[in-house]
Amino acid sequence: MALPYPHTRNDCEMCRERDADFHVQEEQYNPPGKRPARFCQGCIGIFLTTHASYGRGRDVSPGEPFTITLAMLFPGEGSWD
Numbered sequence: 001m002a003l004p005y006p007h008t009r010n011d012c013e014m015c016r017e018r019d020a021d022f023h024v025q026e027e028q029y030n031p032p033g034k035r036p037a038r039f040c041q042g043c044i045g046i047f048l049t050t051h052a053s054y055g056r057g058r059d060v061s062p063g064e065p066f067t068i069t070l071a072m073l074f075p076g077e078g079s080w081d
């Protein structure tokens with residue numbers, strides 16, 4: 001599949017093949033000593049479906065809105081660490 005722009009960092013935490021487009025800001029997803037919760041535009045959907053909804057446990061019901069804070073990352077060169 002063609003990538004929408006050159007990918008150089010490959011820092012998506014899930015696929016490790018693409019540059020992350022989003023950084024999930026919540027501390028619970030960024031534990032110390034682990035890689036930051038950064039995901040490409042494809043994997044962010046998987047993350048939201050699995051971790052952000054199921055991972056919240058029983059205090060989130062299907063159909064109930066929840067919020068999550070994302071920071072947009074810019075594609076291209078360089079490391080965000």
Ligand SMILES: [Zn+2]
Binds near residue numbers: 014018043044
């Ligand atoms: Zn990815």
